[in-house]
Amino acid sequence: MILYLLCFILLLIGLYGVITKRDLIKIILSLAIMEYAANLFLVLFAYRKGGTYPILEEGREIAMMVDPLPQALVLTSIVIELGITAMLVALAVRLYQKYNTFDITKIRRLAG
Amino acid sequence: MKEKHGMTLIVRTITRISVWLIFLYGFYIIFHGHLTPGGGFAGGVILALALLNYMLAYGREKTENWININLLHDMESASAILFLIVGILGIAISGSFLANWLSGGKLFALFSSGTIPILNIIIGIKVCAGLFFVVWTLSIFHIEEEAEE
């Protein structure tokens, strides 16, 4: 249970960072923390006490393997996050080119 | 402007000596995707890192001489199309998209599990090219920015 709580706290730390930080790069990093917390959560609930890795090899029994599906989901979501993070970094670089700053409070051409 | 021409001689020499080993490991991971952890994505990332290692050590111009950037770009889209073609062949042969239309082979052998190794190789190429172009494109931004100032 304590692990789930820590995972949730990690998610909140990321959310806090996204909301309060003013630097574009810090916002991207906070988003990454948030996404890692979600991934961690997925891996965490698939775990069980004494479970082993879910890879079939010669002479291994299936009984004590952990659930492989959430791990597959996490792999997929990591790939997606890679794409989104690359996109965000590219946008941040372009914003820096146009405004000469990473400070989000100074990037305000769109009102309201 | 030092970055444009790469890093010092020490880094370059190490890269020169080790780049083939990184490539080999990437191919190993891709080929064994259906037997061990890893697979197309992980192996593709390793391949891309080998290319990026060279790019960081030697700079952009030398990388352009070493690998054909246009060919890599074409390979990226071609690999996606190949993936879809393998999937559509599944419709044609077995009746549903991405169905495994090759024979499964013996369990735990290298040449087994039908189309999955083929798809792994295709994904590996796609990820390698894609990830390489992400960093490549970001480094173009960098140079433009310096030129503007």
Place this chain on the structure above:
Amino acid sequence: MIIPYLIIMPLLAAFLITLISGKGDTWGVIFSILTEITLIILSVIGFILVLENPLVYNMSGWNIPYTITLVMDSFTGFMLVIVHVIALLALMYSVAYIRHLSKSWKYYALFMLLITGMDGVILTGDLFNLFVFMEIGLFAAYALVAYGNRPEEFEASFKYAVMGSISSTLILVGIGIVYSVTSTLNLAKISEVLATQPVHVVNWIGAIFLVGFGLKAAAMPFHAWLPDAHSSAPAPISSMLSGVLIKALGVYVLIRLIFNVFGFNAIFSRVFLGLGTLSIIAASLLAISQWDMKRLLAYSSVSQVGFILIALGIGTRMAIFGALFHLLNHAIFKGLLFLNAGTVEMCLGTRDLKKMGRLGKVLPITTGTSMIGTLAVSGLPPFNGFFSKLIIIIAAIEAGFFSTAGVAVVGSLLTLAYFMKFQRYGFFGDKVIEILDHKPGLGMQTAMVCLAVLCLVTSILVVPQVRELVMDPVINAVLNQAKYIELVLGR
């Protein structure tokens, strides 16, 4: 077996465009338009086929617990037809419009990815697959919002991407919770298992998904990204985003999850009513104060999504008809209005309503079609907007939600008010304009005229015979949870 091709074709087109095109956009235009025409034909055929008996497609030859299922019932077909009609017209419009921004094939490849994402979300019967396709579509949307290479577009795109990532993370957590409760990701199976769970579990899961997909649908407290993103994007993309993306990724998924999977209950109804009321009133008031043409339209999108939400909250058969009808109508007239705004922006070089004037002489077609669009969105007869709003109000009164009916009436009046402003300053201002920066192309005008005609034609859906033929199967698909489970699991 047409179902997988609806996803394969746009994906194939996207990568063919990147492979074949050198520098120009000729191949991009040819491939994307050909694909889009094929997709329209496929989706119309599909819609007609599934009116009788829905189709289920299991990917890669495995059976249900091990595979990703694609489900096509009449609701899916309905959404697909909307998406592809708007997409084809937006694409026709793009050819001339995008060339004045930049001549690149990248736009068409991204556009095809956007279509892939939406098609996938609509067709899939698997929760995680839905997430993946949603991210594909959103990724293309982020890139397309920033396509015009102006500072404010990057800003809007960044904002959109950050908000989108937060909501995607929430949805991922929600998927995790659903999987830990039900041990499956197939929507029908989830529905089956959740029926045996205590109701508060269902409500909590529903709450997470409501926040996540509410952000995508831009219901009022979660709307902050929409006015920036939708007003900064290139015009055809604005019309795609406002017209279909927020519905395919937000409203459609909410309807599918709440009605077909979780089961509609009083709490969901209250939440929908609350979100809808807030969206209608607050967004309309915000829209009145806007002087930026496309921003006004973007706020109007938020308030119109509010109408759909309150209709869903009422939840009777008639209200669902109103919701689906309004969804269709909003896609058409908001698409049209964004294209009009884009034409004006291209021809005058500004979006500021104060700087515009009398455009009747130089842009007769745009003025005429925007008039039709305005009348439709403000709910004046004989246009489609009138009927859908009327149906929603009647349904509210029938079900005893009098305050909701009142909100809907006030909302319609406010809509009329801000669109009067839009027309008065945008097209019938005091200054007579005679010189234009650019001339609108033929494709642009055709697209606008087609949408304007559709504004009138879709009114035909209220005729009882037509409604029975087309809309009743769709409403049944939405309302009948048991049938969905039965259909997918094949019992």
Place this chain on the structure above:
Amino acid sequence: MSLRTKSKILVFFLALVCYLALTSFTDYQEIIAGIAAALIVTLLAGGLLLQTEGKKNLFKRSLKAVEYMFRFLWEMTKANLHVAYLVLHPNLPIKPGIVKIKSSLKNESAITVLANSITLTPGTLTIDYNEKTGELYIHWIDVKSVDEKKDTEIIGAKFENLLKEVFE
């Protein structure tokens, strides 16, 4: 046979051996896959390994290399003890700074090995190398002198002479 071809052949066999060591030497499927992988690697990065023509006396040079290894281990042990002494001393008598030393080595590999040896030895760390003048910049935890010649003597000389014999 040109240098590039030689390099490619060398890479091919090295890659094949490495791949088979990762998997198994007996399975024919692995051998086929290994040959394929080695071929691709050779095509991609084969020409990069060798850049300078090899010298004669390979056997003698290998012996020297082994000797160098032992010398290096010995120096490392000494330096480890020295740093341990510095850390454990209650006054912490360190005097960090960056010094410049001059190396007479010309061969790229030799310089790389020298720089890495200096980095691996505790207490010293190679920061940069100037190709034109042959100068190495080194961060030193306990700077004993600021004179370039003397520093070269203390840090570089113990490796340099042997490396010259190994590579040149």
